[in-house]
Amino acid sequence: MPNKTKQAILSHINKIISEFKFSNRKLKHPKECPCYLENKPCHNVGGELNCFLCYCPEYDNSKEEGGCKINSKKGKWHVHENGKIWDCSDCDHPHKEETVRKHLKELFGID
Ligand code: SF4
Ligand code: SF4
Numbered sequence: 627m628p629n630k631t632k633q634a635i636l637s638h639i640n641k642i643i644s645e646f647k648f649s650n651r652k653l654k655h656p657k658e659c660p661c662y663l664e665n666k667p668c669h670n671v672g673g674e675l676n677c678f679l680c681y682c683p684e685y686d687n688s689k690e691e692g693g694c695k696i697n698s699k700k701g702k703w704h705v706h707e708n709g710k711i712w713d714c715s716d717c718d719h720p721h722k723e724e725t726v727r728k729h730l731k732e733l734f735g736i737d
Contacts, residue, residue: 632736639730643723646678669718679720683729686712 644650652662659677661668667675686693692712694701700717703710719725731737 627735635734635736639727639734642678642730643676643726646676646726648675648677651677667721669721671718671722673723675718675721676723676726677721678726679729682714682717682720684719685714 648661648667651658652665656662659668659680669675684695684698686695691710694712694714694717696719698714698717698719700719701712701714702716704713
């Protein structure tokens, strides 16, 4: 890929990441998520939460009980009377800026 093209894509990735910062989304799209109205991000990521991957791409939806494709230690099985289901509620992985950057770079074929 020509360097100029790569730089243009990286610049767009930065714009996407900036656009999807929690602080930005809550101002521009306050009705999109209850967390915006409450001004309380859904997870504590130790910095600014990013909303681009609200639904985690690592979730394994090929099985009825779900699962995690990367075996995150922050997820857990929730056992209920009819079986079990994968519970992501304590996992901040998809909301970290570095995770969003990694997925966007993969999407655009940049290493
Ligand atoms: S990642 Fe999704 S649920 Fe979490 S604050 Fe952003 S939009 Fe809301
Ligand atoms: S445990 Fe974390 S990384 Fe795994 S699917 Fe759930 S949110 Fe994604």
